[in-house]
Amino acid sequence: ILNVEQSPQSLHVQEGDSTNFTCSFPSSNFYALHWYRWETAKSPEALFVMTLNGDEKKKGRISATLNTKEGYSYLYIKGSQPEDSATYLCAKYSSASKIIFGSGTRLSIRP
Amino acid sequence: DTAVSQTPKYLVTQMGNDKSIKCEQNLGHDTMYWYKQDSKKFLKIMFSYNNKELIINETVPNRFSPKSPDKAHLNLHINSLELGDSAVYFCASSPTGIEQYFGPGTRLTVT
Numbered sequence: 107i108l109n110v111e112q113s114p115q116s117l118h119v120q121e122g123d124s125t126n127f128t129c130s131f132p133s134s135n136f137y138a139l140h141w142y143r144w145e146t147a148k149s150p151e152a153l154f155v156m157t158l159n160g161d162e163k164k165k166g167r168i169s170a171t172l173n174t175k176e177g178y179s180y181l182y183i184k185g186s187q188p189e190d191s192a193t194y195l196c197a198k199y200s201s202a203s204k205i206i207f208g209s210g211t212r213l214s215i216r217p
Numbered sequence: 218d219t220a221v222s223q224t225p226k227y228l229v230t231q232m233g234n235d236k237s238i239k240c241e242q243n244l245g246h247d248t249m250y251w252y253k254q255d256s257k258k259f260l261k262i263m264f265s266y267n268n269k270e271l272i273i274n275e276t277v278p279n280r281f282s283p284k285s286p287d288k289a290h291l292n293l294h295i296n297s298l299e300l301g302d303s304a305v306y307f308c309a310s311s312p313t314g315i316e317q318y319f320g321p322g323t324r325l326t327v328t
Contacts, residue, residue: 137315138315140315140316140317148321149221149307149319149320149321149322150260150307150317150319151319152316152317152318155316157315195260197260199314199315201314202248202265202311202313202314202315203262203265203272203314204262207259207260207261209257209258209259210258
């Protein structure tokens with residue numbers, strides 16, 4: 107993997123269902139991985155910063171895991187709500203100034 | 218209070234003009250960034266800057282230059298605007314070099 111890739115590109119989920127999506131990145135030169143939540147017409151907001159292999163972070167119904175050896179991170183949303191509708195971005199940091207963003211997973215929650 | 222602000226929010230200008238986008242942060246962060254969101258919605262880092270060092274993404278044309286009058290401001294100046302410069306430009310700041318706080322974005326349209 108040469109770039110940061112996110113899958114799927116878009117996802118439609120029924121309210122109340124749980125879902126997850128993937129961020130894949132080059133495992134070399136790893137410094138940190140960052141997940142952002144980006145609502146339409148707003149700017150990206152930080153969700154999680156992850157630095158260590160095996161890291162697990164949780165904020166409310168949203169959690170994330172990190173595997174730096176194989177180069178992936180999962181984001182999980184439990185019991186999706188309409189307010190979870192947004193684009194979820196991940197960004198791999200090779201240093202404080204070398205940052206590559208994925209193209210995001212656009213999540214839509216159907217009421 | 219707005220943490221990271223950008224002006225203007227929208228900028229429409231003609232090819233060949235020179236324009237600036239202003240960015241201010243009141244968070245006391247040492248590092249600021251400029252990103253370009255391209256037509257495929259990717260966020261790409263253009264510059265990172267702290268009071269010691271400017272790091273430029275080598276893919277950024279030298280028509281783009283950041284100017285920092287003080288620690289709280291990092292303005293983006295663009296010379297000889299081209300059609301391909303049309304995009305949304307985001308400013309961000311960071312206390313750690315990892316977690317970033319984004320501005321609301323400036324939509325630049327070059328006609």
